[in-house]
Amino acid sequence: MSSSAHKYSLTARIFIGMAAGILIGVLLQLLFDDSGDFAFSVFGFEFSTYNILVEGIFSTLGQIFIASLKMLVVPLVFVSLICGTSTLSDPSKLGRLGAKSVGLYIVTTAIAITLAMSMALLFPPGESGNLSTDVVYQAKEAPSLSDVIVNMFPSNPINSMAQGNMLQIIVFAVLFGIAMAMTGDAGKRLTAVFEDINTVIMRLVTIIMNLAPYGVFVLMAKLFATVSAETIYDLVKYFGLVFIVLIIHGLATYSILLKLLSGLSPIMLFRKMRDAALFAFSTSSSSATLPVTMETAKNKLGVGNSVSSFTLPLGATINMDGTAIMQGVATVFIAQVYAVDLSMSDYLMVILTATLASIGTAGVPGVGLIMLAMVLQQVNLPVEGIALIIGVDRLLDMTRTAVNITGDCMVSCIVAKSEGDLDEKVFNDPKAGLKEEDVDFEHFEKNT
Template identity: 50%
Template sequence: MTLTKKIIIYMIMGMIIGTLINLTDLMRFAWVNNYVVYGLFEIIGTLFVNALKMMVVPLVFVSLFCGTTALREPRQLGSLGGRTVFMYLLTTGIALVIAVAVASLLGVGEGAVFPSNLEYQAKEGKTLIEVITGIVPQNPVDAMANTEMLAIIFFAIILALSALKAGQAGERIITFFQDFNEVIMKMVLLIMQVAPYAVFALLAKVFAELGIEAIKSLAGYFFTVLALLIFHGLVVYPIILKLFSGLSPLVFLKKMRSAVAFAFGTSSSNATIPVTLRTVTERMGVERSVGSFTIPFGATINMDGTAIMQGVATVFIANAYLDGGLTLLQMGTVIIMATVASIGSAGVPSAGIVMLQAVLVQMGLPTDALVIILSIDRLLDMTRTAVNITGDCAVTCIVAKSQGRMSQAIYYDPDSGDVKQDQQSEDVKMVQEN
């Protein structure tokens, strides 16, 4: 059985087991609550997510360095970066326009009554100026320790361009990083072997905690966001992929299954970078020089799922607190603000909620209402992370195809990059060598 099939099966099993625990109220028993849900499930899930996060900084730094040096010409990097930023901003803009328009037409939040004693201490989000000035790190080691992705990306690119101009010394450094990159890829493959069991534990814990009542109280908001996320992932991205690249959307969606399952389980674009990068390079045929730039960059600035949540949440809270909801001018302001906020959102669980407060403050809406949204945000966070990484892969394919840095033979091969197939190929090669 392939890894993708295993992940999907264990994902469904985790959702079923977690739901059964919740519906049958098994968590009232101390041993289920302490030793199963918050014991076994949490330990397995946390260890796996930590293992993924452990790889993020070295993987992004090394792969981006190798990708930049593979381009050889700074002009190629400028063309690649420009197209990537344009496509990411385009998809985010489309997501926000659809979200605000649909939420307003449906009147999401109208008649909703929030308790008057809500208290939500939101963390301080970064301003646009802080995001821009943080691109150049004062201390690259400190940036790596704090997983500041834009700073890591900048330092990796500058170091790679310097290596290209350093002659023989630079070539030796490039060779070292190329070998290091191969080792990192093997480590990714090794950790992926335990992914199905970790996904099962993560989802079983989440669904055991959620409960139906939490969703019922905010049904309009919850199902509007969920429907828009699914629509964006299954309709908008395939259309954009077809229009800009001519590639088959069905093939794309089939090859996204494993990465989507990872993202859904971890709720972190950053933690999913190793899997997303492997998906575009080995499953879809994108050259590593392109994927190693667009995927880490997308995990930092491409937050379409987060933008959808922020757009609907703002309309929801505005309809609950303001007579008549938002005006057209205010809707335009929400779209601009949410675009900036989604770009500044970190690729970690529930980061979008932190950035949402900036949008609410700008619109003069109370941030206390965020505590209501937080009560059901976990499941939506998982879904929008899956949408975010789907967008990363779609844009990567579009950019790679436009620059002739993609193998369509690999893209249309249903077995390309499959973990089981890779292992069989290695076994055959070893036998032949012996």
């Protein structure tokens, strides 16, 4: 590439943007505190340097970047899933994909919360019991299991797409794809159209990926310019423990499962997940990162479209390993702060409730805190305790999301290998997908 921007890999550029954003954010917080900010007036309006940079430029550009990613989610999931299901020669494969995917997601979530609670009991984060907060947390009511099942089926699929209801979109896309597969020549012609649309959407994903270093920069700059250092210091033990358990689960649990169930190299998986993990870390949203996750699974990991188009949207909706880890540590932490002794049956109830809630509350806004409120109520712990950890939850959410999408791709690789829909040459090729992820904007006309 002749462009100077392409001297570095996409991963390096994203990392540079992240590091620069963190540095700028910290400097802004140090330089422009309440006493040192530079304020001025224009036509009677008061302006602040800090507010212009953080709440103005960084916030606006960051929201545009997140919106650009979310813009792709619904069309990508809908079109990709239709392409995958419409070409299924064996209808029973869809049932196997669902059973294997959901089963693996439940297993990893159960392991995650068990690991989290075990570590929290070994290294008690709330034993001092002297934390207090002025924040009040109002628990929202979680939907019943019956409501969740009924709400999976859309009465108005267009409305489901407008609202971004992922489970309803998945159900409609699967049914639409199956109908196309059963319609003969008309279905084949329509499949070709959707395949072309899918190709264009994936190219749009690549364009957004190449703008990611700038989006990551403004997101990190705003976050670290506003996060309170005092809040982190007060909860450093809780924060550190959750972070360590997330890393252990992401590296150890996923490595063991991938090696045992597929024989694939965990090192290669983690190496190829770098870009998607950095995206997830920056956006704190599995759904917003979904276009990048799907691009990674197809082009870098060699997962077939019929598998990735099903397992990844499903994982972005119901796979809550990172959230389960937060719940496990937070439950023990809150019990210790309030000096409440939990029995072994209570701990088993927490594991069961959190595991089932990861599916039962799928697609609900603020799902992590709703699930935690359910867990606390189940073992009679005060829900107000959630207010203690809200301050640092945003930072931990970044790491949780990176762990979640890594788990999504790990499960996709295992399912694809078991279904014979994994290109192992692509998976084992360190350079696979690198060519597809770059767009040479300077020579765009020649390429087209």
